[in-house]
Amino acid sequence: MTPPAQDSTAGAKSYLVAETTWSSWLMTSDHKRIGIMFLAATFLAMLLGGVVALILRIEHLTPHHTVVDAMTYNRLFTLHGVIMVWLFMIPAIPAGLGNFLLPLMLGARDVAFPRLNLLSFYVYLLGAGITLSAMLMGGTDTGWTFYTPYSATSPTAVAPVVAGVFVLGISSIMSGINFIVTTHALRPRGMGWFDMPLFVWGIYATSIIQVVATPVLGLSLALVVLDHSFSWGIFDPARGGDPVLFEHLFWFYSHPAVYIMILPAMGVISEVVCTFSRKNPLSYKAIAYSSLGIALVGFLTWGHHLFVAGQSAYASGAFGIISELVAVFSAIKVVTWLGTMYRGSIAFTTPMAYVFIFLFLFVFGGMTGVAQAAMSLDVHWHDTYFIVAHFHFIMVGGTLTGLIAGLHYWLPKITGRLPNERVGLIAAALVLMGFVITFVPQFLLGNAGMPRRYYDYPVRFQALNVISTVGSWLLSSGILLAFGSLLHAAFRGPRAGSNPWGSRSFEWRTASPPITANFERPLDLVPGAYDYSVVNPHD
Amino acid sequence: MSRTPFGEQAITRVFLGLLALATTSLVLSSHDLGSGQLPVALGIACIKATLIALVFIGVALARPSHIIAVILAAVMSSAMIGLVIMDVMTR
Amino acid sequence: MTELFAETQDGVALAERDSLRRLGMMVFLASEAMLFAGMFTLYAAGRIRHPQAFADGVDHNLRWVGTANTYVLLTSSWCIAMAVVRLRSGSRRSALLLVSATMLLGLLFLGLKGYEYQWHLAEGDGPMAVARHDPGIALFMGLYWLMTGTHALHVIAGLIFLGYVAWRVAYRQANDRLLEVAAWYWHLVDLIWVFIWPLFYLLGRVSR
Ligand SMILES: [Cu+2]
Numbered sequence: 001m002t003p004p005a006q007d008s009t010a011g012a013k014s015y016l017v018a019e020t021t022w023s024s025w026l027m028t029s030d031h032k033r034i035g036i037m038f039l040a041a042t043f044l045a046m047l048l049g050g051v052v053a054l055i056l057r058i059e060h061l062t063p064h065h066t067v068v069d070a071m072t073y074n075r076l077f078t079l080h081g082v083i084m085v086w087l088f089m090i091p092a093i094p095a096g097l098g099n100f101l102l103p104l105m106l107g108a109r110d111v112a113f114p115r116l117n118l119l120s121f122y123v124y125l126l127g128a129g130i131t132l133s134a135m136l137m138g139g140t141d142t143g144w145t146f147y148t149p150y151s152a153t154s155p156t157a158v159a160p161v162v163a164g165v166f167v168l169g170i171s172s173i174m175s176g177i178n179f180i181v182t183t184h185a186l187r188p189r190g191m192g193w194f195d196m197p198l199f200v201w202g203i204y205a206t207s208i209i210q211v212v213a214t215p216v217l218g219l220s221l222a223l224v225v226l227d228h229s230f231s232w233g234i235f236d237p238a239r240g241g242d243p244v245l246f247e248h249l250f251w252f253y254s255h256p257a258v259y260i261m262i263l264p265a266m267g268v269i270s271e272v273v274c275t276f277s278r279k280n281p282l283s284y285k286a287i288a289y290s291s292l293g294i295a296l297v298g299f300l301t302w303g304h305h306l307f308v309a310g311q312s313a314y315a316s317g318a319f320g321i322i323s324e325l326v327a328v329f330s331a332i333k334v335v336t337w338l339g340t341m342y343r344g345s346i347a348f349t350t351p352m353a354y355v356f357i358f359l360f361l362f363v364f365g366g367m368t369g370v371a372q373a374a375m376s377l378d379v380h381w382h383d384t385y386f387i388v389a390h391f392h393f394i395m396v397g398g399t400l401t402g403l404i405a406g407l408h409y410w411l412p413k414i415t416g417r418l419p420n421e422r423v424g425l426i427a428a429a430l431v432l433m434g435f436v437i438t439f440v441p442q443f444l445l446g447n448a449g450m451p452r453r454y455y456d457y458p459v460r461f462q463a464l465n466v467i468s469t470v471g472s473w474l475l476s477s478g479i480l481l482a483f484g485s486l487l488h489a490a491f492r493g494p495r496a497g498s499n500p501w502g503s504r505s506f507e508w509r510t511a512s513p514p515i516t517a518n519f520e521r522p523l524d525l526v527p528g529a530y531d532y533s534v535v536n537p538h539d
Numbered sequence: 540m541s542r543t544p545f546g547e548q549a550i551t552r553v554f555l556g557l558l559a560l561a562t563t564s565l566v567l568s569s570h571d572l573g574s575g576q577l578p579v580a581l582g583i584a585c586i587k588a589t590l591i592a593l594v595f596i597g598v599a600l601a602r603p604s605h606i607i608a609v610i611l612a613a614v615m616s617s618a619m620i621g622l623v624i625m626d627v628m629t630r
Numbered sequence: 631m632t633e634l635f636a637e638t639q640d641g642v643a644l645a646e647r648d649s650l651r652r653l654g655m656m657v658f659l660a661s662e663a664m665l666f667a668g669m670f671t672l673y674a675a676g677r678i679r680h681p682q683a684f685a686d687g688v689d690h691n692l693r694w695v696g697t698a699n700t701y702v703l704l705t706s707s708w709c710i711a712m713a714v715v716r717l718r719s720g721s722r723r724s725a726l727l728l729v730s731a732t733m734l735l736g737l738l739f740l741g742l743k744g745y746e747y748q749w750h751l752a753e754g755d756g757p758m759a760v761a762r763h764d765p766g767i768a769l770f771m772g773l774y775w776l777m778t779g780t781h782a783l784h785v786i787a788g789l790i791f792l793g794y795v796a797w798r799v800a801y802r803q804a805n806d807r808l809l810e811v812a813a814w815y816w817h818l819v820d821l822i823w824v825f826i827w828p829l830f831y832l833l834g835r836v837s838r
Pocket residue numbers: 254255258301302304305
């Protein structure tokens with residue numbers, strides 16, 4: 001897929017050129033190649049979901065019919081949500097970048113179960129195939145949340161779409177188990193938990209959520225199919241069932257799923273901040289423990305999605321209070337990153353530009369999240385565009401900027417070539433402007449009362465909708481430019497050398513791109529992954 | 540697992556304990572314990588489950604760091620059941 | 631299958647190397663437990679809302695089958711735990727006998743379960759007929775088919791796993807560690823049944 005780059009280490013060839021047949025990719029058990037295949041697949045998913053998003057925004061250029069009819073609109077917003085959540089954001093950083101980097105950062109040869117890793121990729125493809133083919137068969141109009149009782153009665157193709165997502169969940173669990181075992185058992189002698197690069201903490205916390213929460217998603221989806229196909233009525237009030245229980249089970253997974261998306265992105269940010277500030281993190285343990293804290297507390301907050309669903313006021317109160325706690329851990333992270341930069345010698349590179357965009361989107365989106373977790377405010381904003389804007393800022397913005405930052409930062413590791421700084425910075429500026437212009441109007445629209453998932457809107461909302469649509473064009477051109485430039489650099493960029501950023505982190509202590517076995521000699525753990533106080537003997 | 544695994548004696552003792560607990564549960568189920576019926580039956584079930592997990596699956600001998608996921612599953616499933624019950628009871 | 635769970639050939643000295651498969655199985659069991667925890671959550675909510683209907687549903691069920699199966703599974707768990715100990719101490723023959731006993735008990739469990747399912751079907755209470763019941767009973771029967779059915783699928787998976795491991799042990803291709811993780815899976819199946827038994831077979835109306 002990527003042409004050879006010269007290996008600085010003598011002897012063994014890089015993993016890219018060691019074998020070049022198609023089957024050497026498709027049947028590989030090399031975590032680096034599997035990671036690249038995951039990145040490619042999730043990238044295609046992002047393109048597809050992005051095209052759908054553009055159609056949705058174009059539809060909202062006018063209050064009534066613009067380009068698609070109402071039924072198609074319903075199916076398209078479902079398609080957009082399903083693709084972006086399960087085909088793109090959940091697997092992109094953990095299964096893509098995480099797969100590539102985890103063994104390298106631990107000085108290991110591969111993940112714990114290399115073949116299970118490959119199977120996880122094919123199960124992902126199978127799930128994606130089922131989901132997308134169901135979408136071609138007419139798709140479904142329930143929204144990505146599949147709320148009952150509507151999803152149990154919708155005449156659209158609910159069952160196959162849900163079945164596809166179920167299969168994707170199996171892939172997610174497989175990767176999670178693999179990464180947990182890898183982190184525990186494949187660290188070299190002498191590398192304690194607090195010597196690991198911070199990205200590993202992000203992946204580890206994410207894997208825990210994947211393993212513990214995903215089965216509950218699978219259960220809730222299976223029950224939707226049983227309700228839909230056999231009229232079991234477990235969630236149907238007319239048959240003695242309780243639709244609120246679906247929301248309980250669904251959000252028991254889907255709230256923590258937000259952290260499946262954002263925790264790996266936070267891991268990327270930690271790595272980039274330390275490398276380009278040339279400093280050790282203000283507090284390693286604060287970043288590591290807050291990852292775990294977010295993962296744990298994040299499990300207990302799901303009820304904030306049920307404030308207007310008929311949940312009891314006591315439960316809502318409890319869930320609201322616990323939800324606010326997540327902000328504490330998030331704030332610890334932000335403060336630690338800023339403290340790391342403080343008095344560092346900051347190199348303002350493209351990955352750093354995305355770090356600043358991440359911080360802006362994360363803090364701004366996070367503040368609106370703190371407001372939403374208060375029941376009284378949520379009742380006003382619930383199911384409006386305010387929510388849409390909130391989660392696009394924090395969840396999509398966080399994941400996407402984390403991913404692009406990581407791809408720029410590790411492109412030399414993956415391909416041995418350097419990204420183009422100027423194009424990268426221009427794309428970053430477009431992404432920032434795009435995000436602000438697309439989603440700030442949506443905050444205003446939601447606050448003014450425009451509901452989400454509605455085909456029509458009153459004429460008085462048109463101006464803000466047009467601005468938002470124009471913003472979506474800026475945003476997508478920024479993303480396309482960023483990925484186009486990365487792809488170009490992967491094939492044609494200048495050679496990078498083994499450690500172009502002068503990072504101390506362990507994955508840079510071998511050739512870039514690495515040999516198939518990752519390391520020619522056992523990983524040397526001195527100096528530490530963030531020790532910039534000494535001259536790096538590995539440079 | 541860092542310590543010596545459970546031997547035949549320990550396993551058989553636990554098995555006999557499990558049989559005794561199951562029989563207790565069965566006998567009690569035909570006696571009217573009033574509102575205690577459900578808590579007693581589930582309490583016995585919890586004891587049995589704990590024995591199976593600790594001795595048969597060997598959780599008691601595993602390294603603490605290796606059972607993080609198990610502990611988390613125990614905590615989170617309790618939280619899920621507990622918080623949902625709280626919602627249903629106070630609605 | 632072992633191919634699939636092949637451990638990485640890592641030349642590096644490992645800090646915590648014990649058995650990757652053991653840790654992997656432990657994590658997988660946690661994941662499986664969460665699947666059933668979701669179902670128990672649904673049961674709890676349903677029982678709170680429809681206490682009488684759930685008690686009636688339990689009383690209608692075949693208590694002796696559920697009870698017999700409880701003792702069958704507990705005994706099978708003892709057999710497989712003993713098999714691991716025997717294989718560890720080197721007596722492959724008695725280990726294989728114990729694994730066979732475990733599998734026979736597993737088949738007996740499935741046979742009794744099949745009898746019970748047949749009985750429900752004969753009454754017209756099959757999984758396709760859940761919607762015909764009154765609301766509370768429908769929920770109970772839906773959860774009955776869901777939870778016992780999912781559990782039975784796990785029993786079948788456990789039997790396949792044990793059969794495969796026994797075959798490997800018989801041909802001296804596997805050690806006690808592989809048998810141990812298979813045994814752990816079997817114990818989990820037993821552990822889940824420990825809760826299903828009272829909830830679907832014991833906790834009816836007491837005054838009958
Ligand atoms: Cu949430």
